[in-house]
Amino acid sequence: IRRTKIVDLFKDPQFGSVIDVKGWVRTIRGNKYVNFIHLNDGSTIHNLQIVADVQKFGEDFFKPVTTGSCIHVTGTLVESQGKGQSAEIQADSIEIYGTADPETYPLQKKGHSLEFLREIAYLRPRTNTFGAIFRIRHHMAYAIHKYFNDKGFFYFHTPIVTASDAEGAGSMFQVTTLDFNNVPRTEGGQVDYSQDFFGRQTNLTVSGQLEGELGAMALGAIYTFGPTFRAENSNTPRHLAEFWMIEPEVAFYDIHDNMDLAEDFLKYLIRYALEHCKDDIAFLNEMFDRELIERLNFVTANDFVRLTYTEGVEILEKSGHKFEFPVYWGADLQSEHERYLVEKHFKRPVILTDYPKEIKSFYMKQNEDGKTVRGMDVLFPKIGEIIGGSEREADYEKLINRTKELNMHTDPIWWYLETRKFGTAPHAGFGLGFERLILFITGMANIRDVIPFPRTPNNAEF
């Protein structure tokens, strides 16, 4: 007999057949005659009920079958008498793979707070909530590849170790060589972090964009999808030190094509989630955020508002709303400003364009006014910025002049600058923060809860 996954068993129950299921015990309850075990195998949010005759197995048999233990059950699939479940198993035999001592196993039947679960990130995938979130995360990763593949984009792999600072932001993690068993020490006995990457100073990438642009200048339309790193010490519910980013880059696109792509892409992903993650989203809607499904449907059904940064700032200035951070032309918008535009003013997603060049990266295409650049941020309810992108400066002279104005150290990106000398072309692209997307789709409030092992200033152990 082959093992059946619980998700398949509920999809197409073959009543009367003898099957094998394997999974972790969520709860066990019963009486002298019969025990009811709720089993989960991770394939679905739904538990399978196992009905076991106490006399047949003997009372002692069930002592080690506690919450968290892992068992293998063989039995007959029957229609369930209890309400809420369609099928259950009458156990013929139960094999215990592994016990979980109730005295020390941290996950018990009662609900745990998200804060507590963050402290035991190594076990939380076994809860209903995190099972749902990580299944959704998987489906979204798959949908991203499917979307771009269907559109003829090529998945282009960009390096994680690099010598450049793609955003010109300067907050990067340095790469050092360390032999774990023979850590180099300074004379004072401290760990010596000065070791470098085979004689070069390198860092973990903040973005695959610059290399992605090289891909677009050859393959036409590419996307990256990989981990990126930011060393900014920001302890917020929306920032991670290690996050995943999706960065499409397209030759011959202008900023309007770029906005169309971003809007279509986001709507596709949300629709995909609503269609393929129904049970998990329904569970999260019920547990954490009663407006989740409504919000997801709303975003797919309505056009995003498009306006310039200058228009956005005017609206904020005239709003009369008291913001923590002041708003004026030239200010970098904070999440409170972004969310005001989206949630209070327009009540739908907003794409802001044409930002002051001082608050955006060196590579963005400069407008005729000499003051603004063709950057675009997509702002979402509950999230703020979910996408950042731009049309790129394709003119060699203009790009070089901008790096000079900014006093940039351009040696590490000479290869990038050269693309503007050899067959340069108009092009554009953007970066979607994968965890911000998952935050939006799950309705969770803290970015630490949408990645299995979050990396933040306080979190690097597991």
Ligand code: 4AD
């Ligand atoms: O706006 P950012 O910094 O843009 C770039 O990196 C460009 N190179 C993208 C491009 O044009 N190809 O980052 C893009 C997105 C943000 O909109 C946000 O969703 C996410 O990445 N992001 C973060 N997510 C989690 N933690 C952080 N510390 C993040 N920083 C940015």
Ligand code: MG
């Ligand atoms: Mg940004």
